[in-house]
Amino acid sequence: MSNKERRIDTKLIHAGEPRARFGGAVAMPVFQSSTFESQGESDYHDIRYIRLNNTPNHHCLHRKLAELENAQDALVTSSGMAAITTALLTVLSNGDHLLAHSSLYGGTHDFINKDLPGLGISADYIPLEDPQAWVAKLRGNTRAIYVETITNPLVQVADLEAVVEFARQHGLVTLIDNTFASPFNFRPAEWGFDISLHSCTKYLNGHTDIVAGAVIGNEDWVGRIRHKLNHLGGSLDPHACFLLQRGMKTLALRMRHQNRSAQAIAEFLEGQPSVRKVNYPGLAGHPHHQRARHLLDGCSGMLSFELAGGVEEVERFIEALALPVYAPSLGGVESLVTRPALTSHSGMSPEQRSQAGVSDNLIRVSVGIEAVEDLIEDFEQALKKSFRAVGAV
Numbered sequence: 001m002s003n004k005e006r007r008i009d010t011k012l013i014h015a016g017e018p019r020a021r022f023g024g025a026v027a028m029p030v031f032q033s034s035t036f037e038s039q040g041e042s043d044y045h046d047i048r049y050i051r052l053n054n055t056p057n058h059h060c061l062h063r064k065l066a067e068l069e070n071a072q073d074a075l076v077t078s079s080g081m082a083a084i085t086t087a088l089l090t091v092l093s094n095g096d097h098l099l100a101h102s103s104l105y106g107g108t109h110d111f112i113n114k115d116l117p118g119l120g121i122s123a124d125y126i127p128l129e130d131p132q133a134w135v136a137k138l139r140g141n142t143r144a145i146y147v148e149t150i151t152n153p154l155v156q157v158a159d160l161e162a163v164v165e166f167a168r169q170h171g172l173v174t175l176i177d178n179t180f181a182s183p184f185n186f187r188p189a190e191w192g193f194d195i196s197l198h199s200c201t202k203y204l205n206g207h208t209d210i211v212a213g214a215v216i217g218n219e220d221w222v223g224r225i226r227h228k229l230n231h232l233g234g235s236l237d238p239h240a241c242f243l244l245q246r247g248m249k250t251l252a253l254r255m256r257h258q259n260r261s262a263q264a265i266a267e268f269l270e271g272q273p274s275v276r277k278v279n280y281p282g283l284a285g286h287p288h289h290q291r292a293r294h295l296l297d298g299c300s301g302m303l304s305f306e307l308a309g310g311v312e313e314v315e316r317f318i319e320a321l322a323l324p325v326y327a328p329s330l331g332g333v334e335s336l337v338t339r340p341a342l343t344s345h346s347g348m349s350p351e352q353r354s355q356a357g358v359s360d361n362l363i364r365v366s367v368g369i370e371a372v373e374d375l376i377e378d379f380e381q382a383l384k385k386s387f388r389a390v391g392a393v
């Protein structure tokens with residue numbers, strides 16, 4: 001049986017690992033050398049040098065990441081933003097136009113709005129739920145379409161099959177940020193996407209201790225993006241490669257646990273009178289529940305919810321939590337909570353936020369791998385404390 005046919009749990013451990021182990025080492029050693037003896041390389045991009053993303057640590061990760069998403073090739077980068085910006089700058093040139101879903105990660109949104117116009121690249125946003133409206137935004141120079149698998153912070157799941165079909169009809173390159181799902185829950189190449197992007201800082205590494213990114217796709221696109229990255233310089237240091245590879249090995253164990261825990265927490269919160277609304281695609285009442293079941297192998301550890309009270313109750317609730325840490329980012333082993341109105345969406349006006357469905361009392365949770373019973377007990381006591389103080393519930 002080839003690695004390609006194996007299950008993701010097995011691939012995480014064995015795919016890409018050197019077949020003749022270096023010095024017999026079972027764990028891949030760190031090759032902390034900036035340059036390597038020449039072996040007659042004649043092309044600039046083949047010179048063995050850290051910035052050119054070709055140390056043994058890079059090669060190993062590239063093979064593993066490609067196999068995880070059943071794609072041809074992969075490339076690690078110094079951050080998720082390095083993956084996203086380098087991919088967009090490879091696909092788009094002066095005079096090109098991009099279509100992007102309206103709810104994107106803030107850093108990506110800012111790059112599209114603030115940096116691309118200066119390079120002569122324009123963009124229009126398309127509504128997630130209305131594929132009929134996408135055609136009206138097409139221009140003669142539209143080159144690509146950019147989406148996220150699960151959106152932040154409302155955890156919506158776009159009609160990803162419609163995105164690929166639309167792109168095929170109109171000759172567009174498809175890019176998808178697969179960070180929130182991780183390769184465990186969604187593999188873009190299997191659904192026809194050209195380029196999958198990750199902030200490996202999140203689920204892929206899973207231990208909240210590095211920043212890294214990845215581009216996964218066919219050989220042609222990954223090759224072109226690698227050449228651009230070689231020039232822009234956003235390469236990942238071998239020690240961070242080592243940590244990422246180590247973290248990735250437990251992705252399936254973590255993600256399975258996080259999928260289940262988020263589902264249990266969402267169901268618990270849904271039954272609480274002090275909670276107005278819970279956003280989690282694993283809930284039968286979520287507008288994209290059926291689509292999520294069709295596209296995803298799990299709904300991830302990300303959920304958000306609105307308290308019935310106001311900002312005061314939200315602040316008291318977060319303060320009363322004993323386990324989740326009040327911090328941005330996501331996808332690690334420890335649970336985190338944030339208030340999107342103060343973090344990812346703070347750049348928007350209150351009107352824009354309310355249009356986007358991000359209220360001031362929305363709380364986002366990244367569920368970790370703690371015992372879910374402990375997390376639920378913690379949420380329960382924090383809700384009681386938060387609402388007892390004002391006698392609301």
Ligand code: PLP
Pocket residue numbers: 079080081082105107148152177179180198199200201211212213329
């Ligand atoms: N994409 C998503 C969905 C994210 O949430 C983030 C960071 O929060 C990024 C990309 C950027 O990743 P990084 O911080 O690794 O550059």
